[in-house]
Structure formats: structure tokens, C-alpha cells
Amino acid sequence: MEIEKLSGPDIDKALVELNQGLSEPWALADGKLTKTFRFRNFIDAFGFMTKAAIWAEKQRHHPEWFNVYNSVRVQLTTHDAGGISEKDFALAQKMEKVSAP
């Protein structure tokens, strides 16, 4: 099944839904779905990454992410689609779930 990138209006709509109830919202930066997660310490940050990594591998859809100590900057895009797709929003939602303490 081919993955299609979402249109601008569809991304805006999905972003509003995704950000409902979040104290730290996701945003678009460099054409990617982006958020910096902050944790208490490195163990919590890497624990989050480990949970997200296993789920990402299972879905065959991987993040770009940068970690230093307690922070993890995530950037999501779908290379095969040439933009942001539903897969990115699904991964973002899963990351929200597994980032909860």
C-alpha cells in the first residue's frame, strides 16, 4: 500500500487534534512534525526512546531524533511519501502515550 503525504489543510487539522490536551504541543518545523520532550533525567529520556523505538520498528516507521541528557527532540516525516503522512501522526500519538510518567 502506498503512503500518501497529507495536504496542508489535512496536516493543520490533524495537528489541532493531536495537540488537544497537550501542555507541550507539536509543531511544524522544516516540513517535519516536531516536538522536544523533556524528562526528569537521562534514564527517563532513554526509557521513552526505548518504548518508542520498539513500536516504531514494529510499524516500520522510524523517527529522526536527537537526545542530550533529559531532552529528546523528535522530527517526523515520511520519506517514501515526500512529506508528512498519517504514519507520522500515529507515531506522534504513540510517543505521547509512552512519554507519560
Added chain:
Amino acid sequence: MEIEKLSGPDIDKALVELNQGLSEPWALADGKLTKTFRFRNFIDAFGFMTKAAIWAEKQRHHPEWFNVYNSVRVQLTTHDAGGISEKDFALAQKMEKVSAP
């Protein structure tokens, strides 16, 4: 015990030692000890990160790193020392060990 940053000549010397026998060398970039590791796939890349993460936490010295799929770009510096210290070279050496297939 205070950690001291290494002098330029000491860094150059330690870098030559570190890179002995490595097909992909470490280099200095933006004042940090830097290398991009490449693996067969995401599982191998994240497996490397997991091994390195546990060791880093044990040593209380953490990397800056960026992962996308099979690649991990590592940047090491010692914030408390304001530069590169022996801790960075120790972490780099450990990363070489745990990056082996």
C-alpha cells in the same frame, strides 16, 4: 573530583590513539569529539545506543546523539569542563567496543 578539559595537543594525541585501527575515524567538529556510526538497520542502530546508554548512565557521562534509521551521529563534550575531557575519550572507546557486530 573536578574534570579538566584537555589541551589541544593532548586532544590531538588522544585522537590518534583512539583512531588506531578504526576504518571510520573520530574527528573534531564544533569543538566536540564526533563520529557517525552506520549499522545494517534500525534494530542494530538502537541496540548500539542501548548498550552505550547504560554504560553512559553508569559513568554519569552522557552523549549528544542524533539517530535516523541505521545511522547514529555522536558528539561528545564535557559540559562541566567546558571542552573535551578524558571522559569523552573513554565513552568514545566504549562506543567502539559496543558498536562491533
